């Protein structure tokens with residue numbers, strides 16, 4: 428029996444117990460990842476995922492999620508999904524039931540309905556108030572912005588003035604068989620352009636898992652990790668012999684090479700095939716932490732990442 432473990436980012440605390448319970452019951456790493464993320468999706472206090480998540484610039488909550496099996500490299504993802512409580516489970520069903528790996532927008536909602544996924548209202552009073560306050564602070568009248576011909580791009584640029592727009596939940600798990608899995612779920616960049624996808628549903632950018640080498644997931648500025656193919660790159664570095672720590676720092680070098688475009692904070696989460704964890708943050712967000720729970724520990728531990736400026 429291999430040592431079981433879960434690595435989740437700071438937003439994942441509420442799901443750690445369910446995830447470890449799944450592993451302890453000899454369920455798969457995939458089941459553990461899904462079980463943990465489902466609870467984060469339901470927690471209205473997590474302002475960047477599922478219920479309570481931040482809406483797009485038109486006030487609609489659009490969710491992205493992905494899941495990946497490290498044994499088969501099968502994966503499923505949804506993007507810009509509206510109106511369903513568990514994007515992670517819809518992503519898993521894309522993997523299990525469809526011939527596809529990613530379904531977005533109205534197609535994702537149609538698929539969710541077809542498989543009988545649970546519907547629900549995701550925009551909470553608090554998230555709605557936060558959105559209204561943001562519009563007010565930036566002198567953007569809601570009645571104007573919701574017109575069909577409103578120019579949204581200049582308004583979306585205003586969101587880059589603060590970095591308080593980030594958050595995803597990521598779970599990476601290793602089960603008793605030594606198999607790895609990973610998952611992501613997020614409402615994405617707060618007040619984003621409708622239909623904007625970040626890295627969380629993009630396999631190879633925000634998530635990648637391969638039992639032979641490890642598991643990796645990213646949070647924060649998806650616009651950067653998509654360009655650098657960060658999660659896949661981290662595993663490729665490990666395949667070529669890098670330690671999990673060296674692979675994360677090498678991936679930072681790739682991010683450093685990006686020129687132009689929107690640049691912001693990034694946090695990398697990784698496990699090697701033996702389950703050694705490493706989390707590396709650009710450090711520009713002091714609130715970043717992660718959860719770590721290896722079998723044998725009484726409870727999960729909240730840790731701070733290593734930081735390195737980009």
Ligand code: ASP
Pocket residue numbers: 592593594595613614615616624625626627633645646647648649650
């Ligand atoms: N990486 C996510 C995205 O780009 C958001 C985040 O983690 O802050 O949508």
